Amino acid sequence: MAELRLTNTLTGKKEIFEPRDPEQITLYVCGPTVYNLAHIGNARPVVVFDMLYRVLRALYPRVRYARNITDIDDKIIAAARERNEGIEAVTKEFTDKYREDMAKLHTLPPDLEPRATENIEPMRDLIVQLIERGHAYTAEAHVLFDVTSMPSYGALSGRNLDDMLAGARVEVADYKRNAGDFVLWKPSAQGEPGWDSPWGWGRPGWHLECSAMIRAHLGDAIDIHGGGRDLIFPHHENERAQSCCGYGGDFVRYWMHNAYVDMDGEKMSKSLGNVRAVRELLGMYPGEVLRFALLSTHYRSPLNFSGELLDNAKTALNGFYQALRNSADIDPEDIRAEDTAAFTALLDDLNTPQAIAELHSACKALNKADAKGAATCKGHLLAMGRMMGLLGSDPEQWFTEAASDSGLTQEDIEQRLAARLEARARKDFAAADAVRDELQAAGIELEDGPEGTSWRRA
RNA sequence: GGCUCGGUGGCAGAGUGGUAAUGCAGCGGAUUGCAAAUCCGUCAACGCCGGUUCGAUUCCGACCCGAGCCUCCA
Numbered sequence A: 001m002a003e004l005r006l007t008n009t010l011t012g013k014k015e016i017f018e019p020r021d022p023e024q025i026t027l028y029v030c031g032p033t034v035y036n037l038a039h040i041g042n043a044r045p046v047v048v049f050d051m052l053y054r055v056l057r058a059l060y061p062r063v064r065y066a067r068n069i070t071d072i073d074d075k076i077i078a079a080a081r082e083r084n085e086g087i088e089a090v091t092k093e094f095t096d097k098y099r100e101d102m103a104k105l106h107t108l109p110p111d112l113e114p115r116a117t118e119n120i121e122p123m124r125d126l127i128v129q130l131i132e133r134g135h136a137y138t139a140e141a142h143v144l145f146d147v148t149s150m151p152s153y154g155a156l157s158g159r160n161l162d163d164m165l166a167g168a169r170v171e172v173a174d175y176k177r178n179a180g181d182f183v184l185w186k187p188s189a190q191g192e193p194g195w196d197s198p199w200g201w202g203r204p205g206w207h208l209e210c211s212a213m214i215r216a217h218l219g220d221a222i223d224i225h226g227g228g229r230d231l232i233f234p235h236h237e238n239e240r241a242q243s244c245c246g247y248g249g250d251f252v253r254y255w256m257h258n259a260y261v262d263m264d265g266e267k268m269s270k271s272l273g274n275v276r277a278v279r280e281l282l283g284m285y286p287g288e289v290l291r292f293a294l295l296s297t298h299y300r301s302p303l304n305f306s307g308e309l310l311d312n313a314k315t316a317l318n319g320f321y322q323a324l325r326n327s328a329d330i331d332p333e334d335i336r337a338e339d340t341a342a343f344t345a346l347l348d349d350l351n352t353p354q355a356i357a358e359l360h361s362a363c364k365a366l367n368k369a370d371a372k373g374a375a376t377c378k379g380h381l382l383a384m385g386r387m388m389g390l391l392g393s394d395p396e397q398w399f400t401e402a403a404s405d406s407g408l409t410q411e412d413i414e415q416r417l418a419a420r421l422e423a424r425a426r427k428d429f430a431a432a433d434a435v436r437d438e439l440q441a442a443g444i445e446l447e448d449g450p451e452g453t454s455w456r457r458a
Numbered sequence B: 001g002g003c004u005c006g007g008u009g010g011c012a013g014a015g016u017g018g019u020a021a022u023g024c025a026g027c028g029g030a031u032u033g034c035a036a037a038u039c040c041g042u043c044a045a046c047g048c049c050g051g052u053u054c055g056a057u058u059c060c061g062a063c064c065c066g067a068g069c070c071u072c073c074a
Helices: A040-059 A074-083 A089-106 A120-132 A160-164 A208-217 A229-247 A277-282 A286-293 A307-326 A341-347 A352-368 A371-388 A395-401 A411-424 A431-441
Strands: A007-009 A013-016 A025-029 A063-067 A134-139 A142-145 A182-188 A202-204 A222-228 A252-258 A261-262 A303-305 A444-448 A452-457
Touching: A007 A252, A013 A411, A025 A040, A040 A063, A040 A222, A040 A252, A040 A261, A040 A277, A040 A286, A040 A303, A040 A341, A040 A371, A063 A208, A074 A089, A089 A277, A120 A134, A120 A142, A120 A182, A120 A202, A120 A208, A120 A229, A142 A229, A160 A431, A182 A229, A202 A452, A208 A229, A229 A252, A252 A352, A277 A286, A286 A307, A286 A352, A286 A444, A303 A307, A307 A352, A307 A371, A307 A411, A341 A352, A341 A371, A395 A452, A411 A444, A411 A452, A431 A444
Parallel strands: A025 A063, A025 A222, A222 A252, A261 A303
Antiparallel strands: A007 A013, A134 A142, A142 A182, A182 A202, A444 A452
16 A cells, blocks of 8 residues: 655654554544634645545545534633623534635535534543542642643653743743643633533633543544644643543554744734635635645645735636646546545645646646547546545636626626627627727636637636 | 744745756747637756765754744634
8 A cells, every 4th residue: 555654743753654543544633613714824724634634535444534613612702792692603603604614625524523512521531530540630610730740741842841830931820730730620600601510610621622522532542633733732732641641542643733824924813813714715716726725835834825825826726727628528537546646745744735746747748638648637637636625616617607796797708709709700800809808808818719719707 | 041843946836965846927939810728948046154975955063044832823
């Protein structure tokens, strides 16, 4: 079988992927906290790990991919209060919108989408376990994890405990034994959402849910855990501590983290307020363009987001669809995606830029091919696109579908084309060009081919 | 301050111990009534200084610059 290599954050190295059980692969990716719209930065891990999911499915008979929905959190509570609604209304709305947006990026839905509020029981069990084993303690209605109880705490993020405790810059709550101790359970005030527990009415800490849900839905340990780079510390470090100490075992074999989407060279984040919602961008570009743009840089490198980035993505996709449109009458050969150069590129730590280069190569080959070779070339291009969640649209639609309601309708355009055709037939090029100029001004570009004139929206 | 990661042509962006993909842009040509699309050709890059080596952009060290984490964050 082909070898998949992945960069493991824990070791800092690119390693050959060796699953716990080749019959069943387990993948867990941190999902959204549903209190507002997903921004383009949120979309990066979704697209990146969708890519991984597709590769894993091509390699192994069964892949279980879980992505959680965090539907209890202080920010959700705050948003609900602001809107004067229950948290369910908030989480329902943004969960639905999240799923819609991600689907438009051509990401496959995960096999499992566990919700925090539906997994309180395993969370409480985990806390009990941690207390029993001496890794957690109660203090003022909180339950806290004692970071000094785990010798390897800090291994994932490359920190050591002494430095961390000494260099703590944050004011430490006085009920904590160590500055680095983190909350497993916190008390809820009157009127705040909460659950009964041995430690009183309260709610889980934000690191706890992933540990408990991974165990509940995927098992004691999993193959791959993914997420954004900023989750390495503290979230994944703490998750690792909870799971390793509470359940024993290795927990995660491969940790994978994607770099950020930057805005003007600066990190895009909710707190900096420089975010671009996926939903907003989808009003300006097809989802496939956003997907392509997110895949155009390797996942471990920062991606600078800009209109230029999206325009380039659009141009590239236009080129592919142009080749497909020009070869519309060619019946593509049936090519397995696993037999393509793009797949080989993806096996090397998801080298999507290389895979895209292979797309260009196949596209060029298709453009140059004679009728005989075109079927094979087209088959390759489509197979690689399929693998990457790209090029699935109808080429004709890709070029002619209107992004908005404004502008000329298809009928308007066809009508003018007919008039122009007639003008050209009687060699009245001035009249023909006038039509073309008019359409050009309306954002419609024409192409005269041997079999008639086709058009596209710019 | 501690810990990460990165600096490749005009831009985007792979990769490699033996001078470097791909795309966009530019330039020249073919094609076209003119365009568009396509094809052919072409220009152009490895932050800086040392070290290891027959040879480094690639390995090691220092330096400069940039980003991130250490606090909610993909």
